[in-house]
Amino acid sequence: MIKSPPTILPLFAALAFFISLIQAFGQSPPINHIPELSCRIDRISPQERSLAISCAATLTAGRFQLRFADEFAGVDRLSERVYGLKIRDDKGAALLPEIRGGGLYYFNAPGQRQITINYEMRLARAMAPDQYALVSSLGAEAGFLMLGDLLPRLCPDQADDEAANRTRLQITAPQLWRIATTEKASGEFFEVSDPQRAVFFLGRLREKTATVGTMSLRMAVAGDWAFSDEEVFKFAEAAAREQAGMIGGAAGNSLIMLAPFPQPLTGLRSSAITLGRTAVLMLNPNNDAAATFAHYRRHVAHEMFHFYLPNAFRIRENFDWFWEGFTRYIALITLLRLRLIGQREYLDAIGAEYEAYWFNPLRNQVSLIEVSPEKFANAANYDLVYRKGMLVAALYDLELRWQSRGKRNLTDVMRALYQGYAARGREIGNREVLDEMRRSGDFSRPISDLIRDDIESLREINLNERVKRYGLVAEWSATGRGGMKLKAAAKLSERQRMLLSGY
Ligand SMILES: [Zn+2]
The missing domain is CATH 2.60.40.3650 (Immunoglobulin-like)
Incomplete structure (x- = not known):
């Protein structure tokens, strides 16, 4: 038997005592501690x-x-x-x-x-x-x-x-x-x-677990649907892989859940929340299975991106215009990259955001930065954060891809933010997001200063003027309810053609 040298023994004993003291405190917390x-x-x-x-x-x-x-x-x-x-x-x-x-x-x-x-x-x-x-x-x-x-x-x-x-x-x-x-x-x-x-x-519940890189993605479904569980699982896995690729990271152990609303509602609608790495989504179908599944896909892709933004970040202040509006756009890009939607649906979605922005009574009253902390104050605030937020994300992405001739896009900015802040545990707020956005290109020209005018202040956005050089035309339709239609121009230059097909 080897005896410990006498000089080491008291130190060891003291250390053991200290450890047992910590354990004792762990078991019965002192006054003012938060009870278990x-x-x-x-x-x-x-x-x-x-x-x-x-x-x-x-x-x-x-x-x-x-x-x-x-x-x-x-x-x-x-x-x-x-x-x-x-x-x-x-x-x-x-x-x-x-x-x-x-x-x-x-x-x-x-x-x-x-x-x-x-x-x-x-x-x-x-x-x-x-x-x-x-x-x-x-x-x-x-x-x-x-x-x-x-x-x-x-x-x-x-x-x-x-x-x-x-x-x-x-x-x-x-x-x-x-x-x-x-x-x-x-x-x-x-x-x-x-x-x-x-x-x-x-x-x-019916469940499936998929491994996506270093991420374990659990999916659970309740209720009867006109689409199969396998379609839900397959889509979630593909979206998780696409988004992990965009951000250059992985969301760890995540869970995605789909269920009907607790009581039947009318019309195609959904409600969702993402807490940490758990996304909860309730869906109320209509009688068009394809439209119901398309609605589900876009909403769940949005929720899944919240695993990263904002949930992987240390947030200093509210910048919902970015983490909601830009996430809404990333959901669309996820579907586009997976070839689940085409250019037509992509442009329609941007047109719809512009229409919502245009009819929002607050569009000339409050900036995206100012409206974000007041998101829940009223429906117009909420709508502005999401819809104008996504419109600006689309305009930013188009401009960045135009300037860099397709070499850079919004997902590069997302990746830089994720690597620079989330992965390193550094705090983030409006300033850091705007600095990163500015760093990626020159957004002060030619028509407006995108970051100053669209995000920090409230200059009115003229969509047609903004998208003309990308080879896009924005038109209010004269028929029906007069919606905004965004489409590719009849004649495109080579650079425009590259831009519009380069996702
Ligand atoms: Zn959201």
């Missing part, structure tokens, strides 16, 4: 569209704040879905909370004992169609459980720590339903480090 929660979601009723939640935590003595999300992405009064909240100590005695409204409660914990929080969530409230995917929902065929609005945040009253409650979660799914998530499973539990980003998809 152990939660269970059960009695999930697709008919009643309700579920029961029970959370336990061991708390130090003192006053605690319990806060349910009340507003998310423009959806308000979320805390009104909480029913029958009861807080009890380990002997079953009720701890009566002080109710502040808006989902905010205070209570006194007796100290070093376990308390339990029980309540029911009723998710049947009707919403605007495009809002359904933004918050937790439950329907006959599937449910999306987003812990950010289902679980409360529990912290000491005076805590200035904004850390999340690490949560150990158990979900009892309805019979024959399965669970898909990117959260870490250990045995019967999920270990959730950040409940704000955690999403669980429940239903009679």
Whole structure:
């Protein structure tokens, strides 16, 4: 047996003591720390569209704040879905909370004992169609459980720590339903480090996992569709590969989910959200299967690009004009590069954005930079961010490709931003995005200064004037509802022909 030299032994012992001290702190957090929660979601009723939640935590003595999300992405009064909240100590005695409204409660914990929080969530409230995917929902065929609005945040009253409650979660799914998530499973539990980003998809799911470079792409589908699951899986895999190529990176472990809306709606529509690397998409079909699938493809390609922009970045401020408007354009480019749409659909889509921009009452009132943080204030703001945002992305891409004779395009700028900021963990905001955009070419001529006029201020965009030299013609149609039509000119120069066929 080899004896350790005596000089090393005390140091080793001290180190071991230090490590065990850290572990002890890990097990019972000191005062003012954010407690860990152990939660269970059960009695999930697709008919009643309700579920029961029970959370336990061991708390130090003192006053605690319990806060349910009340507003998310423009959806308000979320805390009104909480029913029958009861807080009890380990002997079953009720701890009566002080109710502040808006989902905010205070209570006194007796100290070093376990308390339990029980309540029911009723998710049947009707919403605007495009809002359904933004918050937790439950329907006959599937449910999306987003812990950010289902679980409360529990912290000491005076805590200035904004850390999340690490949560150990158990979900009892309805019979024959399965669970898909990117959260870490250990045995019967999920270990959730950040409940704000955690999403669980429940239903009679069909699933497939594909490996795309270093990325593991999980796809899950619920509901009956006029297109096959295989078509959904095949498209998602192709889009993931295309976008990873564009950005020169990979999104890691990702999950894409497709489900019907929790209640039937009219017309072809969809609602989606991407949290971290999980994209949730609800689709309501019309009776044209091809149009429904085309709508799905464009929307899911948009959501998938959010794995990178903005979700892979450290964001300093809101620049939605870029991460929504430009992502909308990248979704279109993804379809174009995969040859799922042609030049006609590409130009039609840009024409439609111009039309939306033209009829937006705020187009001469507020710039893209200014409107972005106010996206949810009203429909016109929201529309301007997405539609003018995409129009400007298209104009920028066309100009960059024109100047470089097809050698550079918008995806090069995206890649530079991803490599320079996301991959290196550097913070990003409007300034960094605009600097990178400026660096790639000369955007101060010939007709306008694209970045200054279209993004930083609000000079009116004359589409025909802007696209003429690319060999495009923009015309208001005199018939029907008078839409904007963008098309290739009858005669094209060689450079124009190269530009328009060079995607
Ligand atoms: Zn988006």
